[in-house]
Amino acid sequence: MDDRVILRVGTKVLSPFILLFALYVQFHGDYGPGGGFQAGVIFAAVFVLYALVFGLERAMKVMPAKVAYACGALGVALYLGVGYLSMFRGGEFLNYSYLFDPEHDPTHGQHYGIIGVELGVLVTVFGVMVALFYAFAGRRRVDT
Amino acid sequence: MMDMALDALSWISITAGLFFILVGTLGVLRMPDVYTRLHAAGMTDTMGAGFLILGMLFQTIEAIAHGESAWWFILIRLVLIYLFLLFTSPIATHALARAGLAGGLKPWSAPGDDEE
Numbered sequence: 001m002d003d004r005v006i007l008r009v010g011t012k013v014l015s016p017f018i019l020l021f022a023l024y025v026q027f028h029g030d031y032g033p034g035g036g037f038q039a040g041v042i043f044a045a046v047f048v049l050y051a052l053v054f055g056l057e058r059a060m061k062v063m064p065a066k067v068a069y070a071c072g073a074l075g076v077a078l079y080l081g082v083g084y085l086s087m088f089r090g091g092e093f094l095n096y097s098y099l100f101d102p103e104h105d106p107t108h109g110q111h112y113g114i115i116g117v118e119l120g121v122l123v124t125v126f127g128v129m130v131a132l133f134y135a136f137a138g139r140r141r142v143d144t
Numbered sequence: 145m146m147d148m149a150l151d152a153l154s155w156i157s158i159t160a161g162l163f164f165i166l167v168g169t170l171g172v173l174r175m176p177d178v179y180t181r182l183h184a185a186g187m188t189d190t191m192g193a194g195f196l197i198l199g200m201l202f203q204t205i206e207a208i209a210h211g212e213s214a215w216w217f218i219l220i221r222l223v224l225i226y227l228f229l230l231f232t233s234p235i236a237t238h239a240l241a242r243a244g245l246a247g248g249l250k251p252w253s254a255p256g257d258d259e260e
Contacts, residue, residue, distance in 0.1 A: 004242075010235040017228070 011053045018046045036118035040125025048133050056137050068130040075124025082116040154202035161195030177252035178244045189233035197226045
């Protein structure tokens with residue numbers, strides 16, 4: 001244990017609040033500034049901060065690179081899933097009004113469709129950001 | 145009467161916050177080295193932003209007193225923002241000062257002041 005106590009304790013105390021704030025930005029996207037992309041970046045920033053303070057190896061134990069790659073693909077799958085679901089229900093690609101059964105109010109479909117798509121954006125942006133950070137931080141210095 | 149008092153308090157707080165931000169900016173521009181500049185920059189984050197938030201709090205209290213209960217959420221958010229500023233800005237200043245020391249920067253001392 002070295003003397004970087006303040007940074008370590010600060011990171012540990014603040015990380016959950018930053019994650020919570022990312023979710024706030026995510027779910028506030030319908031009403032104000034915010035949305036999936038920004039929330040994903042804030043989500044990824046927690047892991048970048050963790051890697052900076054505790055080292056890349058510990059960060060990779062918390063959030064393995066494979067999980068980050070999987071998140072990157074999973075978000076796109078979620079986005080396309082919502083799009084194709086509304087297509088198979090009889091509407092156009094990403095036409096949320098057709099997301100639920102016809103007897104449902106189409107605004108419900110629009111509401112949950114936006115949430116699903118934004119969640120997909122969040123997961124993809126988070127995964128890609130963390131993967132990019134790992135790719136750059138994992139490089140060794142090349143002495144020529 | 146109540147409104148005028150709250151407005152006056154709000155004005156005083158915001159002016160004080162602006163004063164601290166001005167002093168901090170001057171300090172960043174005029175101080176001789178990294179550590180003394182950090183001392184000035186830390187002032188803008190805690191005192192300057194703190195007083196600005198205090199002034200905004202008085203405004204929200206005025207709105208709540210007029211029966212606009214939706215402003216409670218803004219009040220809670222302002223308090224939370226202040227709490228997080230209180231944690232994060234000293235940590236950032238600390239990290240910068242540590243980085244300066246680790247980088248081998250010697251703290252500045254006045255010319256002719258040769259006590260090591």
